[in-house]
Amino acid sequence: MDVLVSVDWHVIWLRIFHPDHAFARALWATIALSVVAQTLGVLLGLLAALARMSRFPPLRVLSGVYVWIFRGTPLLVQIFYFYFALNPPTVHVLGLTLSSEISAGLLALSINEGAYMREIIRAGIDSIDKGQMEAAKSLGMRHWLAMRRIVLPQAARVIVPPLGNEFNNMMKTTSLVYTIGVYELFADAEQGYSQTFVSDYFLAVAFWYLVLTTAWTFVQAWIERRLAASERGEELGFRERLLAAWNPVTAWARGAR
Amino acid sequence: MNDLVVHAVDVRKRFGKLEVLKGVSLDVRRGETVCIIGPSGSGKTTFIRCVNHLEKIDSGRIEVNGHLIGYRERKGKLVEDSERSIARQRTQIGMVFQRFNLFPHKTALENVVEAPVQVLRVPREQAVADAERLLARVGLADKRDVYPGKLSGGQQQRVAIARALAMRPALMLFDEPTSALDPEVTGEVLTVMEELAREGMTMVVVTHEMGFARKAADRVVMMDEGVIIEEGPPEHFFEAPEHERTKRFLSKIL
Numbered sequence: 001m002d003v004l005v006s007v008d009w010h011v012i013w014l015r016i017f018h019p020d021h022a023f024a025r026a027l028w029a030t031i032a033l034s035v036v037a038q039t040l041g042v043l044l045g046l047l048a049a050l051a052r053m054s055r056f057p058p059l060r061v062l063s064g065v066y067v068w069i070f071r072g073t074p075l076l077v078q079i080f081y082f083y084f085a086l087n088p089p090t091v092h093v094l095g096l097t098l099s100s101e102i103s104a105g106l107l108a109l110s111i112n113e114g115a116y117m118r119e120i121i122r123a124g125i126d127s128i129d130k131g132q133m134e135a136a137k138s139l140g141m142r143h144w145l146a147m148r149r150i151v152l153p154q155a156a157r158v159i160v161p162p163l164g165n166e167f168n169n170m171m172k173t174t175s176l177v178y179t180i181g182v183y184e185l186f187a188d189a190e191q192g193y194s195q196t197f198v199s200d201y202f203l204a205v206a207f208w209y210l211v212l213t214t215a216w217t218f219v220q221a222w223i224e225r226r227l228a229a230s231e232r233g234e235e236l237g238f239r240e241r242l243l244a245a246w247n248p249v250t251a252w253a254r255g256a257r
Numbered sequence: 258m259n260d261l262v263v264h265a266v267d268v269r270k271r272f273g274k275l276e277v278l279k280g281v282s283l284d285v286r287r288g289e290t291v292c293i294i295g296p297s298g299s300g301k302t303t304f305i306r307c308v309n310h311l312e313k314i315d316s317g318r319i320e321v322n323g324h325l326i327g328y329r330e331r332k333g334k335l336v337e338d339s340e341r342s343i344a345r346q347r348t349q350i351g352m353v354f355q356r357f358n359l360f361p362h363k364t365a366l367e368n369v370v371e372a373p374v375q376v377l378r379v380p381r382e383q384a385v386a387d388a389e390r391l392l393a394r395v396g397l398a399d400k401r402d403v404y405p406g407k408l409s410g411g412q413q414q415r416v417a418i419a420r421a422l423a424m425r426p427a428l429m430l431f432d433e434p435t436s437a438l439d440p441e442v443t444g445e446v447l448t449v450m451e452e453l454a455r456e457g458m459t460m461v462v463v464t465h466e467m468g469f470a471r472k473a474a475d476r477v478v479m480m481d482e483g484v485i486i487e488e489g490p491p492e493h494f495f496e497a498p499e500h501e502r503t504k505r506f507l508s509k510i511l
Contacts, residue, residue: 129356129358131354131356131358132358132360134311134354134358135352135354135358135359135360135417136360136372137311137344137347138309138311138347138350138351138352138354138421139347139348139371139372139420139421139424140344140345140347140348140372140376140377140424141344141372141375141376142340142341142344143340145375145376149371149375150360150371153362154360154361154362157362
């Protein structure tokens, strides 16, 4: 209880209800980093999973080495290495300016995530009955067409729940890129602390991470519910989908693990 | 010669140490329905899977419509064909599986439409019209928008037949099409197959349904331990089998 009594509630109140401009920028950075890194991670994981199943042995080896290295070393080490060794130049894409540290951070997060996603995607593909590929082939479909039209759409349903967990993780893991100077949520808290030595900035930032992951829980529950419905062969109406998405009981039951 | 849809010569196949096909030769003429029967493990399923190259063969040759399946001849030896031409050959050969293997993420109609549109590049409207006609033909016009998960086994297998027919194949292979079905729904699938046979489709059917073989087959082939031991028209085959093993098998199953 001592811990709670000593909390500077004023700081918490300010950080939660009166976020300043720097904070908004930091929150946006965390969200954007998470979404982009996760998306790239999924794409990399998909490529690596397909490479793993390739008929061409060097690709299989490459995929194995990739996972071996990036799951076998600390993400923090990878972030530092990408930043200091690659020292990527500042790039301008789609009207956005990506600083060196953001590029390096994104690269490390995506490539690291890709290694984990490969395993998830491969397991998803493996879980689809072999008869599906055979049926597609017996209809004259070539391997990649069958993969794209028949196997991957079914595997996607298996992949979505663990993918949701990965994204939940990703939102928290992005805090590591604070170490190379990216201004995101944790950097914002750290800056508040270093100026005032009030540790409650960390409590406030924890609250914000909780807001993000909780919001995601609802989104994930909505996605999973929709997938489950279409698997049962039902198309949900708009109203039902809205209800499914905002019904906290089902959301918590499915998403909160 | 031109009349032969399937021409298999001395087909051999082993899985590791187990030789499952020990020299199978079988010709199927256009419009003919051939039923392959035999105890489990006799190689009948493996054999028809070789006919559309879902299994590689170790030696011998299989031709469908005069074209070597799955292999090309190079300097007198057979080498496996490219994926592209194997896929193209398979468009000619419809296959119906024991476990249906419908695409569960697609409706009955979409299951039937998929390959004509994606593989043959048939315009979608035409493919949909064809699919509706085929679903009506197997008695499932009203199930066009239903997902496989909501269909009974017999209905799923009839959709699977429609799906294979949508490619307008020259040959239909059936791999124990009723073995995974409840007894009360095997009839609806067999009826569709009988009609197909009557309309002149060339069919090779691996089955345990002796009633179907008797009624619809032009020829019954008995396989055991990787070889064909006896074949003949159903009247003769069921009334007066020549081979001892055939007699034993029939006495057990009938």
